[in-house]
Amino acid sequence: xxxxxxxxxxxxxxxxxxxxxxxxxxxxxxxxxxxxxxxxxxxxxxxxxxxxxxxxxxxxxxxxxxxxxxxxxxxxxxxxxxxxxxxxxxxxxxxxxxxxxxxxxxxxxxxxxxxxxxxxxxxxxxxxxxxxxxxxxxxxxxxxxxxxxxxxxxxxxxxxxxxxx
Amino acid sequence: xxxxxxxxxxxxxxxxxxxxxxxxxxxxxxxxxxxxxxxxxxxxxxxxxxxxxxxxxxxxxxxxxxxxxxxxxxxxxxxxxxxxxxxxxxxxxxxxxxxxxxxxxxxxxxxxxxxxxxxxxxxxxxxxxxxxxxxxxxxxxxxxxxxxxxxxxxxxxxxxxxxxxxxx
Numbered sequence: 664x665x666x667x668x669x670x671x672x673x674x675x676x677x678x679x680x681x682x683x684x685x686x687x688x689x690x691x692x693x694x695x696x697x698x699x700x701x702x703x704x705x706x707x708x709x710x711x712x713x714x715x716x717x718x719x720x721x722x723x724x725x726x727x728x729x730x731x732x733x734x735x736x737x738x739x740x741x742x743x744x745x746x747x748x749x750x751x752x753x754x755x756x757x758x759x760x761x762x763x764x765x766x767x768x769x770x771x772x773x774x775x776x777x778x779x780x781x782x783x784x785x786x787x788x789x790x791x792x793x794x795x796x797x798x799x800x801x802x803x804x805x806x807x808x809x810x811x812x813x814x815x816x817x818x819x820x821x822x823x824x825x826x827x828x
Numbered sequence: 829x830x831x832x833x834x835x836x837x838x839x840x841x842x843x844x845x846x847x848x849x850x851x852x853x854x855x856x857x858x859x860x861x862x863x864x865x866x867x868x869x870x871x872x873x874x875x876x877x878x879x880x881x882x883x884x885x886x887x888x889x890x891x892x893x894x895x896x897x898x899x900x901x902x903x904x905x906x907x908x909x910x911x912x913x914x915x916x917x918x919x920x921x922x923x924x925x926x927x928x929x930x931x932x933x934x935x936x937x938x939x940x941x942x943x944x945x946x947x948x949x950x951x952x953x954x955x956x957x958x959x960x961x962x963x964x965x966x967x968x969x970x971x972x973x974x975x976x977x978x979x980x981x982x983x984x985x986x987x988x989x990x991x992x993x994x995x996x
Contacts, residue, residue, distance in 0.1 A: 708984065
């Protein structure tokens with residue numbers, strides 16, 4: 664190895680004019696023994712750099728950090744599983760409503776069959792409205808309110824499901 | 829989408845050496861690398877490439893390590909578990925130093941540099957990174973990298989010259 668070239672490299676190293684490759688060459692140069700005194704004096708610097716580049720974390724670190732990462736993945740998977748169940752909650756809610764309505768209808772029919780006291784007597788009804796048009800409008804408005812209420816409840820449920828997703 | 833084993837875990841040694849350069853504490857450095865990697869993983873949806881993962885990790889690792897030494901300094905306690913502890917004979921004439929003592933003396937020089945110089949010297953002289961990459965990792969200009977490295981190397985050179993001038 665041309666020592667003159669190394670001396671030049673060293674000068675350029677101190678002035679930050681060397682490339683990464685030239686600095687690697689310097690570090691490799693100092694791996695050899697028996698150098699002239701003027702070059703030997705910098706051995707500790709480049710040996711130190713070589714030595715520090717070898718510092719490593721062991722396999723145990725991998726295991727430790729991977730177990731921590733798995734914990735976060737399992738947690739995320741668990742959350743996804745909960746979110747995935749939302750359509751079933753929705754279906755269950757619909758079934759519950761239909762079932763309740765069914766029960767209510769069945770109950771009202773059975774009451775009509777078995778109870779004489781509850782027999783409808785249309786003759787005894789009293790009109791609450793004298794004008795059929797007003798009565799029709801009142802009924803239509805009441806039904807519309809019920810319909811709007813159901814629709815907005817449905818939209819709110821969908822929105823909340825989208826937010827959770 | 830990044831993969832932990834391929835994009836994050838391979839950074840462990842570089843991050844460990846960086847943390848160690850700043851904290852001079854092996855146990856703490858290991859904890860810092862672990863914390864850095866967990867944070868990177870928690871932000872995995874935000875990375876576009878492997879290089880942005882490294883920049884993120886270097887920033888987090890550096891900040892955690894600086895926080896650690898900041899806390900240590902505020903508590904006014906000495907850093908423990910360092911290789912430096914046995915290097916008290918740093919003023920010993922250079923030629924009388926054994927190889928091992930010489931490296932400890934250099935270690936001490938490195939650790940005495942200001943944080944910024946030490947971090948840049950770590951990335952350049954130990955990790956062998958080009959100026960442009962260091963600038964990207966530290967979010968500074970290439971010029972700032974060169975100027976800071978120049979000061980650090982000049983300081984080291986002066987310390988070597990001081991030993992020569994003591995008539996050795």
